[in-house]
Amino acid sequence: MAISPRVAAALRHRARSSARTQTDLGAPFRGLVFCRPDGRPLRPRAVLDRLRELSDEAGVPRVTVHDLRHLAATLTITAGVPLTVVSKTLRHSTLSTTANIYSHLTRQAAREAVDTIEHTLTRAEQKAERQSRQTRLRSPRDHIQRLREAVNRLRSPTRPGFCATANRPQPRAATTLRPPALQVREKPSSRKRENGLRPASKLVGTTGFEPATP
Structure with a gap:
């Protein structure tokens, strides 16, 4: 115990x-x-007589030993001690016995629990309201700075992922190699076309075109 x-x-x-x-x-x-x-x-009678004498000396109504037991249970339940702990301390056989005897105290505890929840929610709402009010009443300097940043973004818009130099043509690296010479292919002159013209004996490169007439 x-x-x-x-x-x-x-x-x-x-x-x-x-x-x-x-x-x-x-x-x-x-x-x-x-x-x-x-x-x-x-003797039990002697205990009660002594308790009454002490009550008279203290100037309080006469109480019994059972009244002291009830007082102890009332104080513990009012202090928020779980009902199961109080029931075991009083040596009650079932929890319902304790709940039935001290039902008025459990109703009071339930009321206090509801009031505690209400108080907690009220404080949370008041805190959120204060933070919102502080945001609305922010210093004018903060608003001016935000306006300047917005104006700068409008003056120089930049698309996401866009690079100004990405589309510029890149200069080619210098080289000392000469381009390959044109290859002139000889063509047999013994053949004639159907229109009676003799084809050119030389063709330009690998394209098959005849060279221009001077």
Whole structure:
């Protein structure tokens, strides 16, 4: 069972004083933290009477031990402790028992959960609105700079992937080689054409054309 450091310190202090009492009186019961002066177990009636006396001294309405148990469960549920943990701490047989007894607290926790979600969304909307307002109220210098950039783009438009020197004719590399000489092919002159003309004896190159008449 989990206990707080405050409860652990109180139990250690009580155990030391109880051990001294049991040793002095030779009590037959050993290891009891809360007991009578002679070491015997406490009577339930004595516990209730002492609790009422403390309530009167504190000026609060009289409470019972079960009221303290209910107070502890209320504080833990209100603090946001999961209902399953509270149910195990109270030693309830089922979770529904805890939910039925403390249903009013679970409704309150559900309301608080909804309010938390609403608060979170409201803060997010307010933050987005502030950022949008800051963008609209940007300094005039920023707007002037953006206008200058737009004007510069209009003055010198450049198509994507276009290079100004890509379409220019590239100069050919100089060379010392002479072009090949024209080859003149001899043609037999014994043959005549059908029109009675004698074909030329020489042809220009490999084209088959006759040379021009001077």
